[in-house]
Amino acid sequence: xxxxxxxxxxxxxxxxxxxxxxxxxxxxxxxxxxxxxxxxxxxxxxxxxxxxxxxxxxxxxxxxxxxxxxxxxxxxxxxxxxxxxxxxxxxxxxxxxxxxxxxxxxxxxxxxxxxxxxxxxxxxxxxxxxxxxxxxxxxxxxxxxxxxxxxxxxxxxxxxxxxxxxxxxxxxxxxxxxxxxxxxxxxxxxxxxxxxxxxxxxxxxxxxxxxxxxxxxxxxxxxxxxxxxxxxxxxxxxxxxxxxxxxx
Amino acid sequence: xxxxxxxxxxxxxxxxxxxxxxxxxxxxxxxxxxxxxxxxxxxxxxxxxxxxxxxxxxxxxxxxxxxxxxxxxxxxxxxxxxxxxxxxxxxxxxxxxxxxxxxxxxxxxxxxxxxxxxxxxxxxxxxxxxxxxxxxxxxxxxxxxxxxxxxxxxxxxxxxxxxxxxxxxxxxxxxxxxxxxxxxxxxxxxxxxxxxxxxxxxxxxxxxxxxxxxxxxxxxxxxxxxxxxxxxxxxxxxxxxxx
Amino acid sequence: xxxxxxxxxxxxxxxxxxxxxxxxxxxxxxxxxxxxxxxxxxxxxxxxxxxxxxxxxxxxxxxxxxxxxxxxxxxxxxxxxxxxxxxxxxxxxxxxxxxxxxxxxxxxxxxxxxxxxxxxxxxxxxxxxxxxxxxxxxxxxxxxxxxxxxxxxxxxxxxxxxxxxxxxxxxxxxxxxxxxxxxxxxxxxxxxxxxxxxxxxxxxxxxxxxxxxxxxxxxxx
Numbered sequence: 001x002x003x004x005x006x007x008x009x010x011x012x013x014x015x016x017x018x019x020x021x022x023x024x025x026x027x028x029x030x031x032x033x034x035x036x037x038x039x040x041x042x043x044x045x046x047x048x049x050x051x052x053x054x055x056x057x058x059x060x061x062x063x064x065x066x067x068x069x070x071x072x073x074x075x076x077x078x079x080x081x082x083x084x085x086x087x088x089x090x091x092x093x094x095x096x097x098x099x100x101x102x103x104x105x106x107x108x109x110x111x112x113x114x115x116x117x118x119x120x121x122x123x124x125x126x127x128x129x130x131x132x133x134x135x136x137x138x139x140x141x142x143x144x145x146x147x148x149x150x151x152x153x154x155x156x157x158x159x160x161x162x163x164x165x166x167x168x169x170x171x172x173x174x175x176x177x178x179x180x181x182x183x184x185x186x187x188x189x190x191x192x193x194x195x196x197x198x199x200x201x202x203x204x205x206x207x208x209x210x211x212x213x214x215x216x217x218x219x220x221x222x223x224x225x226x227x228x229x230x231x232x233x234x235x236x237x238x239x240x241x242x243x244x245x246x247x248x
Numbered sequence: 249x250x251x252x253x254x255x256x257x258x259x260x261x262x263x264x265x266x267x268x269x270x271x272x273x274x275x276x277x278x279x280x281x282x283x284x285x286x287x288x289x290x291x292x293x294x295x296x297x298x299x300x301x302x303x304x305x306x307x308x309x310x311x312x313x314x315x316x317x318x319x320x321x322x323x324x325x326x327x328x329x330x331x332x333x334x335x336x337x338x339x340x341x342x343x344x345x346x347x348x349x350x351x352x353x354x355x356x357x358x359x360x361x362x363x364x365x366x367x368x369x370x371x372x373x374x375x376x377x378x379x380x381x382x383x384x385x386x387x388x389x390x391x392x393x394x395x396x397x398x399x400x401x402x403x404x405x406x407x408x409x410x411x412x413x414x415x416x417x418x419x420x421x422x423x424x425x426x427x428x429x430x431x432x433x434x435x436x437x438x439x440x441x442x443x444x445x446x447x448x449x450x451x452x453x454x455x456x457x458x459x460x461x462x463x464x465x466x467x468x469x470x471x472x473x474x475x476x477x478x479x480x481x482x483x484x485x486x487x488x489x490x491x
Numbered sequence: 492x493x494x495x496x497x498x499x500x501x502x503x504x505x506x507x508x509x510x511x512x513x514x515x516x517x518x519x520x521x522x523x524x525x526x527x528x529x530x531x532x533x534x535x536x537x538x539x540x541x542x543x544x545x546x547x548x549x550x551x552x553x554x555x556x557x558x559x560x561x562x563x564x565x566x567x568x569x570x571x572x573x574x575x576x577x578x579x580x581x582x583x584x585x586x587x588x589x590x591x592x593x594x595x596x597x598x599x600x601x602x603x604x605x606x607x608x609x610x611x612x613x614x615x616x617x618x619x620x621x622x623x624x625x626x627x628x629x630x631x632x633x634x635x636x637x638x639x640x641x642x643x644x645x646x647x648x649x650x651x652x653x654x655x656x657x658x659x660x661x662x663x664x665x666x667x668x669x670x671x672x673x674x675x676x677x678x679x680x681x682x683x684x685x686x687x688x689x690x691x692x693x694x695x696x697x698x699x700x701x702x703x704x705x706x707x708x709x710x711x712x
Contacts, residue, residue, distance in 0.1 A: 080708045083323075132662050132665055135658075135661075135662035136662045136663060138658075139658045139659045139662060142655065142658055143645065143649065143655065143659065146649040146650050146651050146655055147648065147649050148648055148649065148650075151281070152648065155708065155709060156645045156648075156649075156709065158708075159641070159645065159705045159708060159709060160645075160659060162701070162705065163638075163641070163663060163698075163701060163702075163705065164662075164663065166697060166698075166701060167663050167666070170666045170690070170693070170694055170697070171665060171666050173666075173690065174665070174666035174669050174670060174687075174690060175666075175669070177673075177686075177687070177690075178669050178673065234286075316712070319580060320580075321576070321579055321580065321712065322711075322712035323711055323712060337711075341582050341584070342582075344580060344581060344582045345582045349580050351576065353576055353577075354572065355574065355576055355577035355580070356572065356574075356577070357505070357509060357572050357574055358572055359508075359509050359512040359513055360505070360508065360509065360512075364508070368501065368505050369577070369581065371497075371501045372498060372501060372502075372578070372581040372582070372583050373581060373582065374494070374582070398512075414577075
């Protein structure tokens with residue numbers, strides 16, 4: 001049960017597993033194919049024109065960020081129960097990638113909003129919920145950075161991850177209700193999904209799959225890097241140094 | 249196996265012929281990283297009932313960590329820990345009933361009086377008559393004249409004595425003391441010595457960390473040193489130093 | 492169960508006694524709450540009719556901020572006097588310790604609200620003293636106290652605790668804040684109890700279950 005955190009030995013840097021390598025290659029291929037499809041194959045939207053293409057990027061990222069936060073929830077829960085480092089690594093990696101995805105989803109949402117509605121931001125329920133999600137998970141990362149030690153940081157981040165995830169449905173509903181009292185301009189990109197032509201739907205699904213592969217690749221990479229960071233911290237300790245200060 | 253009733257233990261221990269009693273503390277293969285340091289490695293320790301163990305070790309050697317694990321405040325990464333007949337961390341609540349701890353921090357509320365502090369803890373330990381027992385304990389630590397004084401107004405030595413009173417209030421079977429004699433005047437130190445000797449005479453166990461090697465050696469039945477994450481018997485270490 | 496409640500009662504009584512002796516939390520939080528309201532009033536310059544419209548927002552922002560101070564101070568006081576470690580050494584369950592702290596903060600916050608509501612009523616010329624607002628206040632405060640206590644247990648251990656608590660606390664309690672503002676506005680316009688109250692109730696119930704468990708997980712080393 002006592003693993004990397006306890007032993008101060010270093011295992012030689014594991015060469016990236018074969019699966020991860022192939023996954024990376026696949027991610028690259030799929031992304032290139034996806035870009036081709038989005039920009040050269042997908043028909044322009046009748047109403048919105050070229051801008052609508054952002055939909056193929058924005059929505060998969062938003063969906064995958066939810067997947068990421070679900071992984072954070074699961075990782076955090078199991079980590080708190082079993083306290084094995086590997087679950088903390090999963091939660092940590094998923095939090096970081098989730099935050100990146102949410103940031104990009106927000107940015108693409110903003111880029112979409114500006115030409116379409118003429119405003120940079122609207123308090124539309126999905127966008128608002130996404131913003132709040134961003135705040136919660138950034139707080140999760142901050143708590144790791146500001147904690148007195150890595151192990152305490154892991155525990156605190158796990159608690160925030162669980163509480164945050166439990167809060168999300170309530171946030172979503174309350175923002176929905178709130179918005180119905182304060183109507184905002186036309187609904188966001190996701191509403192377009194109902195009016196999709198078959199080819200657009202196909203490209204959307206392909207895009208979703210491509211992003212999923214990229215996501216998995218990044219996740220595995222980040223977990224591997226985190227494992228190395230843990231070992232480096234172990235080496236520092238063994239040679240009498242201090243704990244690695246505030247590594248996020 | 250883990251007997252839930254604390255008060256019977258004391259009597260049972262005294263009545264059993266020595267050598268038959270289970271050890272007060274039994275630790276095997278204990279490992280713990282604290283913060284990010286590996287502080288305790290594969291540590292073994294056994295303390296028999298009714299004995300007085302002095303625990304030496306340099307600052308940062310892990311004495312406090314070890315005490316925190318024995319008191320159930322921290323959890324070991326690996327190894328088995330049995331304290332007062334119960335395994336940790338599974339039966340932590342029962343263990344807490346049976347041990348008394350004096351730590352570096354005061355664990356006392358500055359704005360409450362001595363009596364109020366003890367009665368508060370007495371209630372948390374579910375004592376049947378917290379007030380009477382609090383008064384009795386204050387008397388034992390020569391603090392009864394200060395019973396209605398707020399802790400903030402006491403001298404450092406008096407506060408330490410109150411901390412000791414807090415530890416023995418619920419008549420635990422094991423006392424874990426982290427440098428209890430630091431900062432005490434001579435009278436208080438004598439009081440403490442008498443108290444601890446009585447304690448072990450009645451079958452209670454004491455584990456005390458201290459930097460004062462002479463005092464530790466004089467009071468204790470046995471002395472060990474915590475170094476490199478392991479326990480070393482005192483004599484072995486002294487031999488090493490001389491050579 | 493009675494032992495559990497008894498333990499919580501002992502803990503709350505101790506905190507109340509400590510507060511009676513030093514009075515530092517209640518006074519500072521009251522003053523802070525009033526200051527926030529004044530800041531808003533000066534910044535927004537509500538005309539006589541507008542007071543009622545702006546009152547829910549000003550009220551709940553002020554209470555949310557002063558709530559963070561209450562929970563932090565309650566915890567810091569425990570921490571400074573080494574009390575938390577002492578509590579953890581007793582047989583008291585972690586749940587009871589958590590609920591004792593949360594209940595203490597809850598009571599302090601209600602006490603502050605009991606003063607601030609009439610004060611804001613007068614300052615903003617808004618009829619804030621109604622049943623609808625009272626229920627809103629209780630539900631919102633319950634959520635603030637529960638989550639605030641959990642997060643201040645975390646924040647107090649980190650560097651930069653003044654930043655960590657708001658960063659953790661505010662995003663999570665947003666539904667409660669929205670609910671409180673909408674519900675108060677609803678009550679002010681004569682609507683009585685709004686549909687936001689059950690939502691707030693669900694929120695409170697969820698976190699009353701989750702937070703004690705999370706607290707236990709944090710206290711363990």
